[in-house]
Amino acid sequence: xxxxxxxxxxxxxxxxxxxxxxxxxxxxxxxxxxxxxxxxxxxxxxxxxxxxxxxxxxxxxxxxxxxxxxxxxxxxxxxxxxxxxxxxxxxxxxxxxxxxxxxxxxxxxxxxxxxxxxxxxxxxxxxxxxxxxxxxxxxxxxxxxxxxxxxxxxxxxxxxxxxxxxxxxxxxxxxxxxxxxxxxxxxxxxxxxxxxxxxxxxxxxxxxxxxxxxxxxxxxxxxxxxxxxxxxxxxxxxxxxxxxxxxxxxxxxxxxxxxxxxxxxxxxxxxxxxxxxxxxxxxxxxxxxxxxxxxxxxxxxxxxxxxxxxxxxxxxxxxxxxxxxxxxxxxxxxxxxxxxxxxxxxxxxxxxxxxxxxxxxxxxxxxxxxxxxxxxxxxxxxxxxxxxxxxxxxxxxxxxxxxxxxxxxxxxxxxxxxxxxxxxxxxxxxxxxxxxxxxxxxxxxxxxxxxxxxxxxxxxxxxxxxxxxxxxxxxxxxxxxxxxxxxxxxxxxxxxxxxxxxxxxxxxxxxxxxxxxxxxxxxxxxxxxxxxxxxxxxxxxxxxxxxxxxxxx
Amino acid sequence: xxxxxxxxxxxxxxxxxxxxxxxxxxxxxxxxxxxxxxxxxxxxxxxxxxxxxxxxxxxxxxxxxxxxxxxxxxxxxxxxxxxxx
Numbered sequence: 001x002x003x004x005x006x007x008x009x010x011x012x013x014x015x016x017x018x019x020x021x022x023x024x025x026x027x028x029x030x031x032x033x034x035x036x037x038x039x040x041x042x043x044x045x046x047x048x049x050x051x052x053x054x055x056x057x058x059x060x061x062x063x064x065x066x067x068x069x070x071x072x073x074x075x076x077x078x079x080x081x082x083x084x085x086x087x088x089x090x091x092x093x094x095x096x097x098x099x100x101x102x103x104x105x106x107x108x109x110x111x112x113x114x115x116x117x118x119x120x121x122x123x124x125x126x127x128x129x130x131x132x133x134x135x136x137x138x139x140x141x142x143x144x145x146x147x148x149x150x151x152x153x154x155x156x157x158x159x160x161x162x163x164x165x166x167x168x169x170x171x172x173x174x175x176x177x178x179x180x181x182x183x184x185x186x187x188x189x190x191x192x193x194x195x196x197x198x199x200x201x202x203x204x205x206x207x208x209x210x211x212x213x214x215x216x217x218x219x220x221x222x223x224x225x226x227x228x229x230x231x232x233x234x235x236x237x238x239x240x241x242x243x244x245x246x247x248x249x250x251x252x253x254x255x256x257x258x259x260x261x262x263x264x265x266x267x268x269x270x271x272x273x274x275x276x277x278x279x280x281x282x283x284x285x286x287x288x289x290x291x292x293x294x295x296x297x298x299x300x301x302x303x304x305x306x307x308x309x310x311x312x313x314x315x316x317x318x319x320x321x322x323x324x325x326x327x328x329x330x331x332x333x334x335x336x337x338x339x340x341x342x343x344x345x346x347x348x349x350x351x352x353x354x355x356x357x358x359x360x361x362x363x364x365x366x367x368x369x370x371x372x373x374x375x376x377x378x379x380x381x382x383x384x385x386x387x388x389x390x391x392x393x394x395x396x397x398x399x400x401x402x403x404x405x406x407x408x409x410x411x412x413x414x415x416x417x418x419x420x421x422x423x424x425x426x427x428x429x430x431x432x433x434x435x436x437x438x439x440x441x442x443x444x445x446x447x448x449x450x451x452x453x454x455x456x457x458x459x460x461x462x463x464x465x466x467x468x469x470x471x472x473x474x475x476x477x478x479x480x481x482x483x484x485x486x487x488x489x490x491x492x493x494x495x496x497x498x499x500x501x502x503x504x505x506x507x508x509x510x511x512x513x514x515x516x517x518x519x520x521x522x523x524x525x526x527x528x529x530x531x532x533x534x535x536x537x538x539x540x541x542x543x544x545x546x547x548x549x550x551x552x553x
Numbered sequence: 554x555x556x557x558x559x560x561x562x563x564x565x566x567x568x569x570x571x572x573x574x575x576x577x578x579x580x581x582x583x584x585x586x587x588x589x590x591x592x593x594x595x596x597x598x599x600x601x602x603x604x605x606x607x608x609x610x611x612x613x614x615x616x617x618x619x620x621x622x623x624x625x626x627x628x629x630x631x632x633x634x635x636x637x638x
Binding site for chain 1: 587591
């Protein structure tokens with residue numbers, strides 16, 4: 001079978017699997033977050049933390065609960081890393097240094113999982129399991145809670161109650177993430193992913209040298225790394241490591257896991273608003289962007305634009321031979337469009353335009369399909385802007401899902417859209433302006449700018465992948481990227497939850513003759529246009545100076 | 554690979570002074586305090602929220618009514634319903 005045929009087969013099977021999971025998983029998630037019944041274990045948790053599960057909150061209270069949970073998560077994970085040397089299963093590693101501990105704690109609590117460290121030589125098994133993996137569940141559940149709350153804003157009327165954060169969080173973990181994670185962890189183990197408490201096995205290499213091969217509880221972390229669109233790998237090589245991703249089957253499965261919840265959430269949205277066509281419209285936009293990205297990265301990586309690429313049959317530098325170019329391109333596009341950030345190949349070794357697409361995927365705001373929860377609420381905010389633009393064209397007050405979009409809603413949507421580009425561009429500008437930090441760029445020219453731009457784009461959009469060649473394990477970068485990750489995660493959430501509160505207070509407006517249908521091809525096309533124009537053009541100058549300059553040279 | 558790792562430069566984890574811990578814990582608190590201020594600012598932008606943050610009295614919950622229905626969530630938690638005005 002040719003490489004191209006294998007690539008089409010993998011991609012085709014992935015589309016079929018995601019389509020098959022769309023309805024059952026989407027409907028299940030809708031049920032999870034709308035049912036009145038609490039499980040016994042959930043009631044126990046509510047009693048333990050002193051929460052009245054029946055009480056719902058207004059949006060500021062919901063948000064403050066979310067921020068309180070997150071700040072405690074960051075501080076706990078920071079402390080956990082700092083005292084690692086005194087904990088069991090530390091494998092003899094000392095405490096993580098303060099700046100790196102801060103960066104890692106902020107990273108995992110914000111679903112970014114940016115790793116300025118090498119897992120197998122820095123973190124003991126207990127910190128990996130009880131610190132990092134636990135945050136993987138928590139941060140993913142937080143994202144889902146926020147999007148469910150936004151959907152409630154559309155479905156409710158004349159109320160200022162938008163939900164109970166603790167109920168949403170616990171249900172997200174107990175009913176959604178944990179059960180799926182347990183099942184697929186076993187599948188990954190069957191596929192060859194390691195899961196043990198071994199500190200390492202000493203082996204003799206073919207050349208006669210001695211090498212320690214580290215083990216660890218990898219599969220249990222691997223599954224939530226993908227499922228929760230986290231991305232933080234047990235090993236430094238992430239999903240390029242044979243213990244995390246041994247073969248093409250596990251590679252396909254990991255791509256499926258990192259896409260499945262985000263692609264099913266539009267169905268949940270459609271079910272909850274009472275019109276499945278709304279979900280189909282949103283998922284169509286996501287799918288078009290995803291397919292275009294996969295095609296683009298595959299095209300550029302398969303090109304023969306250098307002697308090495310010509311000899312090898314494609315840009316194989318930084319790729320794993322067991323995956324090849326199509327599977328690597330599929331993983332790259334999927335991971336950068338979903339805020340996962342896991343990698344099965346070296347992104348710094350991507351061709352300039354292939355890497356430019358990976359960068360653009362993150363710059364789009366990671367909405368196709370985006371992170372667990374964050375992707376859907378991102379695209380819904382863009383849908384609000386689209387309806388607003390359409391309303392301007394025809395001189396009508398814009399309405400979306402029977403709610404009027406007035407000045408307040410548009411201000412909140414605009415603030416949402418402006419937040420991450422501000423963090424990206426200001427952060428990159430400051431990093432390039434400071435001589436000391438500019439020296440951290442190891443590659444000259446446009447690629448050096450691309451590396452810094454990629455770092456701040458990844459941090460702001462909570463992706464976590466990186467180009468190499470940038471010395472980010474410094475106090476400045478660890479601190480700056482940590483701050484950017486926290487602001488890039490929670491500032492947008494503030495605007496989304498305020499939007500939910502504002503929408504929930506409105507009366508429902510019956511659709512009229514002049515209401516723009518938001519399930520038809522016209523709206524889908526307009527939404528695609530808004531995504532590209534509003535979001536992508538924000539970054540065009542930066543793209544022109546980095547990847548485009550390098551690629552078109 | 555993901556973050557930058559320079560394999561030939563092993564990070565030396567010495568005993569860091571506690572000042573660094575205080576600094577980074579302080580930074581965390583400051584960043585979240587900024588977020589709390591942004592919440593306050595957005596509350597002013599959105600407008601006053603009716604009532605206080607105390608739970609509604611029991612007869613305002615689960616009283617049935619048309620408010621909040623529509624889609625699956627309309628049949629959700631009983632506190633979502635309010636007396637129709």
